Amino acid sequence: xxxxxxxxxxxxxxxxxxxxxxxxxxxxxxxxxxxxxxxxxxxxxxxxxxxxxxxxxxxxxxxxxxxxxxxxxxxxxxxxxxxxxxxxxxxxxxxxxxxxxxxxxxxxxxxxxxxxxxxxxxxxxxxxxxxxxxxxxxxxxxxxxxxxxxxxxxxxxxxxxxxxxxxxxxxxxxxxxxxxxxxxxxxxxxxxxxxxxxxxxxxxxxxxx
Amino acid sequence: xxxxxxxxxxxxxxxxxxxxxxxxxxxxxxxxxxxxxxxxxxxxxxxxxxxxxxxxxxxxxxxxxxxxxxxxxxxxxxxxxxxxxxxxxxxxxxxxxxxxxxxxxxxxxxxxxxxxxxxxxxxxxxxxxxxxxxxxxxxxxxxxxxxxxxxxxxxxxxxxxxxxxxxxxxxxxxxxxxxxxxxxxxxxxxxxxxxxxxxxxxxxxxxxx
DNA sequence: GCTTAAATTATACGCTTGCATAATTGCCAG
DNA sequence: CTGGCAATTATGCAAGCGTATAATTTAAGC
Numbered sequence: 001x002x003x004x005x006x007x008x009x010x011x012x013x014x015x016x017x018x019x020x021x022x023x024x025x026x027x028x029x030x031x032x033x034x035x036x037x038x039x040x041x042x043x044x045x046x047x048x049x050x051x052x053x054x055x056x057x058x059x060x061x062x063x064x065x066x067x068x069x070x071x072x073x074x075x076x077x078x079x080x081x082x083x084x085x086x087x088x089x090x091x092x093x094x095x096x097x098x099x100x101x102x103x104x105x106x107x108x109x110x111x112x113x114x115x116x117x118x119x120x121x122x123x124x125x126x127x128x129x130x131x132x133x134x135x136x137x138x139x140x141x142x143x144x145x146x147x148x149x150x151x152x153x154x155x156x157x158x159x160x161x162x163x164x165x166x167x168x169x170x171x172x173x174x175x176x177x178x179x180x181x182x183x184x185x186x187x188x189x190x191x192x193x194x195x196x197x198x199x200x201x202x203x204x205x206x207x208x209x
Numbered sequence: 210x211x212x213x214x215x216x217x218x219x220x221x222x223x224x225x226x227x228x229x230x231x232x233x234x235x236x237x238x239x240x241x242x243x244x245x246x247x248x249x250x251x252x253x254x255x256x257x258x259x260x261x262x263x264x265x266x267x268x269x270x271x272x273x274x275x276x277x278x279x280x281x282x283x284x285x286x287x288x289x290x291x292x293x294x295x296x297x298x299x300x301x302x303x304x305x306x307x308x309x310x311x312x313x314x315x316x317x318x319x320x321x322x323x324x325x326x327x328x329x330x331x332x333x334x335x336x337x338x339x340x341x342x343x344x345x346x347x348x349x350x351x352x353x354x355x356x357x358x359x360x361x362x363x364x365x366x367x368x369x370x371x372x373x374x375x376x377x378x379x380x381x382x383x384x385x386x387x388x389x390x391x392x393x394x395x396x397x398x399x400x401x402x403x404x405x406x407x408x409x410x411x412x413x414x415x416x417x418x
Numbered sequence: 419g420c421t422t423a424a425a426t427t428a429t430a431c432g433c434t435t436g437c438a439t440a441a442t443t444g445c446c447a448g
Numbered sequence: 449c450t451g452g453c454a455a456t457t458a459t460g461c462a463a464g465c466g467t468a469t470a471a472t473t474t475a476a477g478c
Contacts, residue, residue, distance in 0.1 A: 015455090031327060035241040037436055047457050058436060076468055108366035118240060118323035119314035120390050131391055135440060166395075167380060167407040170387065173437085176378025181329050182340055183356075198376040201410045218474060224425090231428055246466055256427050258468085267466060 005047075016054050016064070018044045019053040023065035023163045025114050028108045066116040074133040075114060076104050078140065088147035088160055095144055095198050096168075097192040100175045105191070108165045110180035143202060152205055164203060171198055213254075225263050225273070227253045232274035236324050241412045244271060276338050282322060283342040285313050287349065298355035302416040304353055305408050306401040309384045314400070319389035342358040342384075347378045354412060363413055371413060380407055 022044035022190075026035040026084040037058050041048040055061040077099050098104060117125040142165035149156035171194065179191045193209055200207040217228070231253035235244040247268050250257040286308050293303040307313060322335040328335040351374035358365035381404065388400045402418055409416040 007444080007456055009455055012254065020473060029331070031241055036434080038434085048436085049458075052437065053455070094308050097439060111327045111330045114323045114327035117390070118320045118327070121320045122238070127390075128352070131394070134387065134391065135394075163403050166387075167384070167403050170383025171376060171380045171407075172383070173386065174382035175376070177326075178343065178375075178379065181326070181336070182343065183232075185340070185344075194376050197372070198380075198411055201413070202407055204410070216473075217423055217425055222423095245464080247464080257466085258428075259426060261467070262425070299475060 012054065015046075015050070017062055019046075019051060019054060019093070020065045020068050023061055024069055024112055027062075027146050028112050035065075042098075063123075063125060066119060066126060068131050070116055070133045070197040073109060074137050074173070077137065082145045083089075088144065088151040089205065090208055092144045092148040093196050093209070095141075096172065096207070097209075098196050099172045099190040100179055100195045105176055105183070106182075107180050112176060122158075134169075135206050138165050141169055141172075146204060148207075149203065154204065167202055168199055171202075172196065221263065224255075224259070224351055226271055228255075228263060229274045231281060232270055233278055233321055236271075237321050241271075241324055242336065252257070254348040272332075272334060275328060275335060278321050278395075279338050279342045282318060283346050285318075286346065287377075296376075298414065301353045301357040301408070301414075301416055302405050302418065305381065305404050305416070306418075308403045309379045309388055309400040310398075314385060314388040314392070316389050316392075319386060324402070342378050343378075348372050349380075350374045350378055357414060375409055376406060380404065380411075407416065 009198040020138065021042060022037050022040045025043050026039050030039075035058075037048045037051055040061070041051060041059075044050075051058060051061060052130070077095065081095070084091045084098075088165055116126065117130070120130045142161050145164050145168065147162045149161070175191055175195050179186060196207050196209045199205070214409070228249060231249045232244050239248075244267075248259045249270070250260060251384050253259075260267060260270060264273065269359060276364050279313045286304065289307055292305070293307075304346075307330055325335065329339045330336070351370050354373050354377065355365040355370045358370070384400055386403050405416050405418045408414070
């Protein structure tokens with residue numbers, strides 16, 4: 001059989017996105033070493049040579065995938081801001097609770113995040129992405145903390161809110177990790193409760209659960 | 210040249226340990242995909258075939274390396290317990306501070322930890338190791354929290370200390386991650402201060418910094 | 419010193435990898 | 449409808465991969 005497989009052309013953005021998605025799938029399923037050119041191409045429904053048309057090297061594709069993932073994780077918590085109450089205190093509580101429960105809590109996302117994170121100490125670009133996404137999240141949290149404090153008539157100096165944001169962000173990350181990896185160790189709703197209660201202590205605020 | 214390279218025999222434990230160490234070095238330097246049989250052997254100062262003498266497959270060696278790493282990380286915080294004050298409150302403060310400062314805070318250790326962590330969602334053995342080490346650390350922390358609360362004359366019911374340990378552990382993990390990855394974002398001693406202060410709030414204890 | 423078990427080196431194998439290149443085909447503009 | 453650009457498939461290459469196996473050397477016991 002000499003017949004070529006029929007194909008349809010796609011826009012560049014669609015192709016790049018599909019390749020990036022396929023890469024993330026491969027990594028999630030088999031770790032970084034599973035993201036071979038052939039595996040990615042197969043997952044994306046194209047042939048291996050196509051990757052080199054859209055990305056100079058496989059390494060560039062993998063880097064783009066990691067960057068997409070980190071950005072997406074940061075946005076996951078922001079995606080539902082519209083659904084939160086307008087009241088700053090309740091808004092903050094909702095934000096915190098969402099960050100430690102599904103769908104943000106997710107084993108696959110955690111695995112991908114860890115795969116990206118191991119690159120940070122040795123890849124300058126990945127490190128820059130991590131720093132940017134960390135600061136973006138933390139700053140958003142700090143803003144919400146400041147709003148909640150002010151709404152409760154408590155002091156919200158930048159030095160104070162910064163420290164609260166650093167600690168709060170760390171707490172949320174740590175809870176997110178364990179909730180994603182070992183969900184059966186915790187009762188339903190327990191993580192949300194622990195997170196919100198801990199924040200209430202840190203901020204000396206009465207946060208609704 | 211037909212000359213074989215001269216060699217010395219070593220005890221099995223020493224060989225296995227050297228191979229495991231070499232594996233961790235490879236992963237730390239180049240990620241999971243860099244831990245090839247040849248790279249590991251070279252790093253360990255042996256030839257590739259030796260790996261198969263001590264481990265059935267390369268995969269088994271990599272798994273042993275990850276397990277060693279996770280166990281070692283848990284023990285890193287315990288290693289200096291002897292140096293801490295006997296007073297339960299000061300002891301807890303010291304434990305917390307140490308967990309978020311060097312040498313526990315370390316980019317290489319973080320990178321290796323992340324590499325191990327990405328395996329947890331899909332490798333039953335790795336997951337079991339993670340669960341065991343997580344619970345070991347958390348339980349130790351819980352014990353120290355309980356001791357400190359009692360020393361301060363405060364209630365230390367198991368339900369309460371468990372929640373505190375979950376939150377406290379998460380906080381420490383989160384701070385450890387960012388202190389390891391982005392140290393230049395924080396002032397010297399700042400993480401220790403933030404961690405201890407946050408714990409003081411969580412536990413409603415006066416912890417010495 | 420000699421023998422022997424086994425640790426270790428050296429080499430080979432089939433398969434896989436990222437990348438290169440040529441040919442074909444889809445689709446748009448004229 | 450036709451021609452041409454370029455997206456896409458197909459194929460190939462050199463290097464590297466994990467594993468297998470044979471040969472050599474070390475070192476312990478007698």
